[in-house]
Amino acid sequence: LINEQIDQFRAEFIELHPYDQAKIFEEQTEDIRFLIYSYLSPEEMGDVIEHVDRDSVAGFITEMIPSFATDILQNMATDDAVDILNELDKNKVASFLTLMKKDAAEEIKELLHYEEKTAGSIMTTEYVVIHLEMTVKQAMRHLRKEAPDAETIYYIYVVDTEKKLAGVISLRDLIIAEGDWLIQDVMNERVVSVPVGGDQEDIAQMMRGYDFLALPVVDFQNHLLGIITVDDIMDVMEEEASDDYSKLAGISDVEKFGDTAWLSAKKRLPWLVILLFLGMVTANIIGQFEATLDQVAILSVFIPLIAGMAGNTGTQALAVAVRSISAGEMEKKKKWRVIGQESLTGFITGTVCGVTIMLLIAFWYQNAVLGILVGISIMATLIVATIAGTIVPLIMDRLHIDPAVASGPFITTLNDIISILIYFSLATAFMNLLVG
Amino acid sequence: LINEQIDQFRAEFIELHPYDQAKIFEEQTEDIRFLIYSYLSPEEMGDVIEHVDRDSVAGFITEMIPSFATDILQNMATDDAVDILNELDKNKVASFLTLMKKDAAEEIKELLHYEEKTAGSIMTTEYVVIHLEMTVKQAMRHLRKEAPDAETIYYIYVVDTEKKLAGVISLRDLIIAEGDWLIQDVMNERVVSVPVGGDQEDIAQMMRGYDFLALPVVDFQNHLLGIITVDDIMDVMEEEASDDYSKLAGISDVEKFGDTAWLSAKKRLPWLVILLFLGMVTANIIGQFEATLDQVAILSVFIPLIAGMAGNTGTQALAVAVRSISAGEMEKKKKWRVIGQESLTGFITGTVCGVTIMLLIAFWYQNAVLGILVGISIMATLIVATIAGTIVPLIMDRLHIDPAVASGPFITTLNDIISILIYFSLATAFMNLLVG
Incomplete structure (x- = not known):
């Protein structure tokens, strides 16, 4: 591109759809981007910028000569200009607005007032x-x-x-x-x-x-x-x-492959650190049952299995509830009916998994009592975990908190704790049979 | 509605947008639905059916008198008729096609040939x-x-x-x-x-x-x-x-609150049963370290914490990779660079969490060796789990398998196993220090 003539570049580039232009533009180095800025008019560059990935657009706008950037912003659709300005910091926005023509600045200011994620923030004022x-x-x-x-x-x-x-x-x-x-x-x-x-x-x-x-x-x-x-x-x-999707996976903000490792770590760490502390709670609960564990060491072998099953069942129920609430399905149904139905689902999955594991352990470990203990624990755990996965988002919705915030890792850890309590309480009760 | 006059019902109902009509229609009992079928023309009923939820449409179509249903299907947009027919079983489709006018049947047959989820299956042939x-x-x-x-x-x-x-x-x-x-x-x-x-x-x-x-x-x-x-x-x-979203949560098919408990259980059980067997593998691995466990019973207290952290880190990395691949971001980036960057992310999160847990345990349990052991385990686990969460979907993509299939529970359990191997191997190596 560097050696190409302006005319030839323009002739070929301008013919492309702005989406394709944007894809080419994004791949260029800084030097070449500056050449492109000088080759295109603000209107033409505006079409490109409108189709550039929203996460990188702020960088491009701020690297341009301010008057050129301002020309771009006031020539593009007002709602898109507002979207871009929302990505910049407040001081930058103010300086762009001062450089703009008065009426363009007014229109943009009006839209900037609307709260993010409302109709006002995504609407356009250019209509017939x-x-x-x-x-x-x-x-x-x-x-x-x-x-x-x-x-x-x-x-x-x-x-x-x-x-x-x-x-x-x-x-x-x-x-x-x-x-x-x-x-x-x-x-x-x-x-x-x-x-x-x-x-x-x-x-x-x-x-x-x-x-x-x-x-x-x-x-x-x-x-x-x-x-x-x-x-x-x-x-x-x-x-x-x-x-x-990101929230279900426990990532605090949408993340892409383009992010640096530091940025990725920053987005993932909040949940991980919370989990660490919740994990300490789990560890303490197990610690309470040290006497039981000391007597029957084999019990610890099944901890990951039971906690894993509980976590997963909870995530399944949570995913269904979050999706249904956000799709507006919830209003049509009675809450208690949904909870009742989920309990039944938990009962069915719990029975199937409980019986399976009971037979597996009874034959594999030749220990029927252990099989029954783990089987009943799995069954009880799956029922409780399913109900927890349903009720938590319903409560959050009632409190007008986005239920997606009750993300996978939270429900998983909550159910880890519940499942371990169930398992060790049952084990302590069964103790005579287990050591007998 | 039952007592209302036909004329009055028609006058009010027909004025509504078909989407609103469909919402009202879906809430009626079977008796009233049959009344509605008799009040509306096939064209009018077709508009309603087009906006009915795709999961319930098959039931409505099959409960109608076949000639009425056929009239509806041949009067609606061909692509929508094909969508509905795709929800019915093959015999029903064949009998509807026989009842239709020849040219309508031909048009539908042609579209029915296209594979699901391709352009052919969602296109319409009614255009100018x-x-x-x-x-x-x-x-x-x-x-x-x-x-x-x-x-x-x-x-x-x-x-x-x-x-x-x-x-x-x-x-x-x-x-x-x-x-x-x-x-x-x-x-x-x-x-x-x-x-x-x-x-x-x-x-x-x-x-x-x-x-x-x-x-x-x-x-x-x-x-x-x-x-x-x-x-x-x-x-x-x-x-x-x-x-x-459903796949990340380990549900085999998209599920809604409207599903019966049996249907929900059927969709959730496949992953749960797989997890049960994988959980047995985890249990066996822990069983191999029984000697270590017998000597230092407190080790088992941290199993859920380590496995939980590994599972969650893996899910985070997986979610980012699956989203990036399906958004087509992957083609732009070099695979090795992405893996390198994710390793660095794993190193950062691992160091932060590892040091935190080390300090927590050292002070709480007054056991520096145990703190260092768990800290190093968490750090190593987080690095490996992050890399696993990134590499598995990349490999699946290379093998032309939808990476979303490598769902949350699979990665979680894989990482459970990895994390427990790391933890107990380190513990066995540290044994002298732990019991000393």
Whole structure:
């Protein structure tokens, strides 16, 4: 690239889709990135930046000459500019805003106010709005004029004289309608909208359910504030899925292969250190049963098996509960019925696993009492662990805490402790039989 | 509902969005569902069925009078009909196909051939296609005629005389263009397409990256076979995310709160039983160290702590690797570099946790040797577990197995075994110091 002529580079690069441009751009060294900055206009560079991975975009923006970066930001879609600014630190944001044209800065400031992960933070203010009393022909003329700047023109929202959302018409219906009809006669009045403070995960759920390509965002008085388009919702879905997945694995923040080892360690350590202390609790509980252990040393052999089974059953139940709650399935069902059903599931899995291990140990170790002890422990443990895995996220949901926070490692350790208590209590009770 | 008049029910129900209709419909008892079947036309009922939860749709279809169900299936979008038929058993599908009109049956049969989770299985054949040599005006006329049956009219694909994909034009560009221009002069020739056998997860990734609302599907000779729309891709994203999440938790198939306890148990038992046998292996390994255990009974107290830490570290590393591989991040990076970096991460987390536990035990149990033993074990375990969590999915990916199959419980148990081997080997080596 270095030796190539500007013209040749531009001719080839500009023809590509911005997503492909971004992929090429991300792979370049700093020197070449600076060459690219000088070869492209702010608008062209803006298209590239919009498609760059969100985690690296802050680095690129800050390495540019500030005036160039500002030009990029004010020329790109407002919602994307806000997304990028949200990745930068507050001082940088303020200095970019000062450099911007006043109206662009105003628009961005307004969107920056909305809380992260709400409708307001992902909506765009670049959309086409038409008035109730326009004719179809007038609306089409308006649309042609506004089309180049709008994020989507496939749903056109209709407002009344107070700027309140009154209806929606799809471009599809608009091009089929006769030119002299009034918009209020052809529009759909049953327009589904979302409140500006609505949670992005709920909105993704809605958009997927209704198969919409865009949703209007309104304030509490039904004034139209912006729209959310399906491409932003796909990003939300990906983000939420990564988030849930990471939490189940006990990683505090979404992590990628691109992170440095230090950053990765920082994201993983919080849970590991918590587990360490919880592990000390487990160790202490086992310590309480030292007398039992001293008499029947073979008991310790099955500790990992029982704790492992408990941890895994709990994680399974937790995963089902977290997914169902976040998919909004929970509202439809009665909580007690779910808990009852999970108990039955725990009973079935517990019985199957308990009987299996009982037979295995009875024959392998030629020790029926030990087999029965471990078998009953596994059965009791699986029932309790399943219920714990279900109840903990339900309680968190009730307390309005994201249930995904009750991540895998937490439930696993909780169930480790429960299972060891059950196992050693039973062993102590059975003691006469075991040593006899 | 039972006492309501048909007219009143229809008047209110038909006005709702099909997604809301479906939600109401799903909550009814069988008796009322049968009333609804008799109140609605096949087309109206088809809209409802399209939005019903995919897991319950088979039940509804089979409880209807077969001729009514057939009418529904042949009146709905072909790709959705195929999705529903895929949920039924083969005999039922064959009998529905016999009842259908010949051309509807042919279209469905063709799509039924495509393998699940490929582009072919999620594409629709209802789209608008125009010819290279049409004028903009002719294209618009064609579009108006075809619009009612097409899944989307916002991207219009252009073919040449051999029906090969030649370009694409958005409705947006089409309505801005002059009426007498030729399509081949205004269309975009750089059209991105996907092969009919392409993996649905890769396609979702592409659609999200390029911000497209639809993608054309072609055969190996570039003949246009169908299109994939963004609403189907949102379902794919949800499905893949649930799938990965369930696998990390060790559930063999995606599970919901709606499942019966028996079904839930069936989905959870495969991993639990595998774990039971793996747990027996762990028990046997500990059994090998019985002599060591007999001499220093306190060793067993830390088994759950060490195994738990190993399991969790492995799951963290696994989650990062699986996510990165499925997001296509892996191709950009060198495998050895990733493994090296993960080793460093393991070293950092291992050192932090190892030193912490060493100090905790040294002061709490007043036993410096035991502290050093457990500390070193934790450190070694965390390094090995991190590397195992990274390498296993990488190897599976190389062998073209979905790395998500190497789910949490498998890695956890593998690391349980590794950690116990490390711990007891070190303990045996340290024996003189421990008993001294």
